[in-house]
Amino acid sequence: MKRIIKNIFKKSRSNEDGIFFEKIEKILGFKPTTMLYYQKAFTHRSSNITDVKGNPLNYERLEFLGDAMLSAVIAAHLYNEVPSGDEGYLTKMRSKIVSREHLNELGRDLNLIEMVESKVPVNHFGENIHGNIFEALVGAIFLDKGFSHCEQFIQKSVIIPYVDIEKLEGKVISYKSLLIEWCQKEKKTFHYEVFDDNAIDGQRYFGVKLSIDNKIIAKARATSKKKAEEIASKRGYFAFQEKINTK
Known part of the structure; x- marks a missing residue:
């Protein structure tokens, strides 16, 4: 099955010279093992790629998985960092960190959109494409390397540079x-x-x-x-x- 899926992606991508691998490695900070997950994470539904069973091969399911991983890691971080915070406070703070606005900012900072495979022009994407791809990337990391690497990536790319508890307390999310x-x-x-x-x-x-x-x-x-x-x-x-x- 992996060989079949790999061939499908190979036909759909013109850039198979290692540039995609190099960019992914630079973003992750480690060598990916199974590139299929990352290729899928950067494939827009407009590409209309499916596996042999007709299942779509795009980032949307990985986006769902990445969202869950982000929520879990952020929740654990807040639980440990704010021992005085009750359930309502922790939930509100997590919502601020994983808000669509914030995830879009993360995706833009990493310039993830430049690697998206799509039949739709980039200027036709909505703003949320940045956050969607970021979540899909997190999901791909989890499938490729497991929870530990996924947690380390979220620490490096989200928590350390962006999570300031005092500033977040005053941040309006809606x-x-x-x-x-x-x-x-x-x-x-x-x-x-x-x-x-x-x-x-x-x-x-x-x-x-x-x-x-x-x-x-x-x-x-x-x-x-x-x-x-x-x-x-x-x-x-x-x-x-x-x-x-x-x-």
Whole structure:
């Protein structure tokens, strides 16, 4: 089966001269054993590659596995580093570390997108592609080398350079949740409305208006309704920041 899958990937990739291996080794800090996992981790579903049973060969299942590994390692780190933290605190802090925004930042810093095999132009990818590939890479490490190497990679690439407990305590992971909580507390009405929905260069965009007490506070545009709402919420938060922070 491995030989069959290897042949499938070989046909789909034009760069089999060792450059991919060298880049992966540089990112990991160790020599990978089974390159098939890493090739799969950087294969977008648009490549339409399947194994002999018709199962898709792309990063999405590895993304699921990597997400679980990240959560486990981060949870253990927080448990050991913050002995006074209760379950709610630890859960909230873990959410901040493995937030989509943070994972996207990690993927961008490693420039993982340059190695993605896809039939879709890079400028058509959503922002989350960076975090998705990072999670898939973690999943590939786990399958290739086991939990120990996976934990070491997360320590090196996530915890040591990015996890600062004091800074994370003040980090906002959802401006929408924060703003809604404040509106409910202050008995203010709020409403999100999609006022525009169109496509530019083949990419769909949503325009969203945020109103508080029937007054438009902020507008935003993004590639999804959820993203547009979050951006509008962030702008709304800063418009009311002084009032929110003094409550």
